[in-house]
Amino acid sequence: MINHLLIKIKEYDAHGGPQKKVHSKHDYTATPTDSGRFVIHTIEKHISKLRYFWFSAIPWGAGLRNINDVIYVDVNNNNHWVKLTSIVPQWINQKNHYTEKNVADELKRQWYSLNIPPDKSSAIMDNRELPDKWLFSDFGHISVKYFKDFNHDGIMNGKESVMNDFIHTTPDNEAVTSYNLRRTASQRPFPVTLPESHGCIHVKPTDIDIMIGAGYLKKGQGIVVHNYADKVIPATLKPDRYFRGNFEAHFFPGLFKIVIYKLI
Structure with missing residues (x-):
């Protein structure tokens, strides 16, 4: 050149x-x-299924639903919904015996911390709705x-x-x-x-x-x-x-x- x-x-x-x-x-x-x-x-x-699996085993933008405090994800956005804990079983197996509700609450806390600007009242956190897409990947x-x-x-x-x-x-x-x-x-x-x-x-x-x-x-x-x-x-x-x-x-x-x- x-x-x-x-x-x-x-x-x-x-x-x-x-x-x-x-x-x-x-x-x-x-x-x-x-x-x-x-x-x-x-x-x-x-996607990280090893070191950062808690939030990054699910791709950014995947569908997200909270049904009766059970988290479901649609990984490929093709209307195929599965439990988050079936893809990332560590939420149950490695988080001090978490229940499905514990997982939902943890995601609410994460979403609360990401909300800009956040309303810091505990009532807002407890009742915060999750987004309809996975916005947690590291x-x-x-x-x-x-x-x-x-x-x-x-x-x-x-x-x-x-x-x-x-x-x-x-x-x-x-x-x-x-x-x-x-x-x-x-x-x-x-x-x-x-x-x-x-x-x-x-x-x-x-x-x-x-x-x-x-x-x-x-x-x-x-x-x-x-x-x-x-x-x-x-x-x-x-x-x-x-x-x-x-x-x-x-x-x-x-x-x-x-x-x-x-x-x-």
Whole structure:
């Protein structure tokens, strides 16, 4: 790509993992976001049936019903309703012998905590109606997943696999964004503050939709994660020989920014 340049056209807020590994009292490890050059593999709703199964084994936007304090979900939105506890039995088996009503109450508490701005009266919490869609996934409404392309052919093959780090939103940021979009002119907007991740890249819900919709994040295109020590965002970059597509996303974890470059 002789004489071509990548020019900065957009930048968005983003928050990765901590600069050094951190062990939490809640029995998780937060790690730095892995640096390097990657290729976007899939753009999809993330489901976690292992580490984050409590809320993330059900995909964002699945149908949700509370019938007589029993929670039902329609995972594929095809009118096939099943008990939440049949998909995530840990709610009963690992939550101190929870009953179905305990599960419903726990979801009400979670929904209460996500409501922006919340009414903090206990009566409101006790009687709060759940939404008709699953809005609890730790990974938000969409995720952008990428892989380390060892042989530089742009295809995930051989010993390559999707990284544990990926780009996604959070339920708290989704809730604030939803409120801001539906608020009246007299209601003040709430700031969308990105939390530190366990290693993934957190972005704002509206921003991830813009980046996907504009083709900035697209299957087969590159994403570069810089070192935490990089404290300057270049206005232009020279594309390397592995560049593909029209755009390239660069995440600067030390500056809390994702920057979009366009090939010219």
